[in-house]
Amino acid sequence: xxxxxxxxxxxxxxxxxxxxxxxxxxxxxxxxxxxxxxxxxxxxxxxxxxxxxxxxxxxxxxxxxxxxxxxxxxxxxxxxxxxxxxxxxxxxxxxxxxxxxxxxxxxxxxxxxxxxxxxxxxxxxxxxxxxxxxxxxxxxxxxxxxxxxxxxxxxxxxxxxxxxxxxxxxxxxxxxxxxxxxxx
Numbered sequence: 001x002x003x004x005x006x007x008x009x010x011x012x013x014x015x016x017x018x019x020x021x022x023x024x025x026x027x028x029x030x031x032x033x034x035x036x037x038x039x040x041x042x043x044x045x046x047x048x049x050x051x052x053x054x055x056x057x058x059x060x061x062x063x064x065x066x067x068x069x070x071x072x073x074x075x076x077x078x079x080x081x082x083x084x085x086x087x088x089x090x091x092x093x094x095x096x097x098x099x100x101x102x103x104x105x106x107x108x109x110x111x112x113x114x115x116x117x118x119x120x121x122x123x124x125x126x127x128x129x130x131x132x133x134x135x136x137x138x139x140x141x142x143x144x145x146x147x148x149x150x151x152x153x154x155x156x157x158x159x160x161x162x163x164x165x166x167x168x169x170x171x172x173x174x175x176x177x178x179x180x181x182x183x184x
Contacts, residue, residue: 049076067140082110
């Protein structure tokens with residue numbers, strides 16, 4: 001998908017359902033959500049999407065901080081809505097921020113666009129803060145803010161060059177800190 005297609009798709013969903021919360025969006029769209037404990041080890045499954053007999057299900061690791069669950073939900077919502085007929089993702093373990101696949105790139109951009117409003121990002125950046133401080137203030141990993149910057153640049157916003165390029169295995173191998181309240 002192009003930046004235009006992703007931005008337009010997110011805008012249509014928000015307008016149709018008057019909602020940005022990925023969990024409430026899933027429910028409104030008839031996508032079943034299951035929260036299942038799967039551990040917090042770096043190699044723990046973070047979440048996945050599957051479809052069987054036209055029943056769409058997103059499973060999210062309930063052991064993760066709520067903000068990470070929301071990111072995973074938004075990421076998987078993209079797969080449920082736009083990649084389900086690809087034939088490639090019958091069972092999809094989330095590898096957030098993995099750019100080795102166009103589907104993963106789409107889902108990461110979609111999640112960033114859904115969860116981070118342009119105005120909110122600009123307001124934080126206008127506080128004369130660093131990129132990493134802005135990500136912390138927005139309560140998202142820096143990698144997600146990197147994806148949002150890409151969409152905003154496409155929209156014509158003048159953005160600084162982020163000091164990172166989102167790593168392909170960021171969420172897959174992410175260690176959840178003992179004090180996971182950092183994200184809540």
